[in-house]
Amino acid sequence: MIHQQLTASILAVALLSMGAAAIALFRRPSEAYRGFWLMLALWGLLDGIIVWPSLLGTPMTPDELRPILGINLALQGAYLPTGGILATRAKPLVRGFGWGIIAAAVPLAVIDGIFYLRAAG
Numbered sequence: 001m002i003h004q005q006l007t008a009s010i011l012a013v014a015l016l017s018m019g020a021a022a023i024a025l026f027r028r029p030s031e032a033y034r035g036f037w038l039m040l041a042l043w044g045l046l047d048g049i050i051v052w053p054s055l056l057g058t059p060m061t062p063d064e065l066r067p068i069l070g071i072n073l074a075l076q077g078a079y080l081p082t083g084g085i086l087a088t089r090a091k092p093l094v095r096g097f098g099w100g101i102i103a104a105a106v107p108l109a110v111i112d113g114i115f116y117l118r119a120a121g
Helices: 002-026 031-056 062-087 092-120
Strands: none
Touching (some): 002 062, 031 092
8 A cells, every 4th residue: 555655646746747847848938947847857757767667566565665765765865965056056057957856856855754654664
């Protein structure tokens, strides 16, 4: 049950990211916003690609999920500072990429954290 809920949560965030980015990019935003929405779209696509096999495979037990979620949380510890660094750069496109990383990483960190605690029992 926890595996399906986790998969559905990540897939929902991925689809929301890609859908919002598609609409925003269609409006031809400024360079900084273009970087933001492009990064959000790419992150959503990557999340969708990562979660897709779990839709087709055998659900994992909480004991199997916990180490994976721990690794994901550790990766968020690298993504967020990287996004912060990029968000402070002078070039608008790079700054937009940084804010896009932050906007994509925060919801995933929350999801991973919640399910990590749930998998722990």
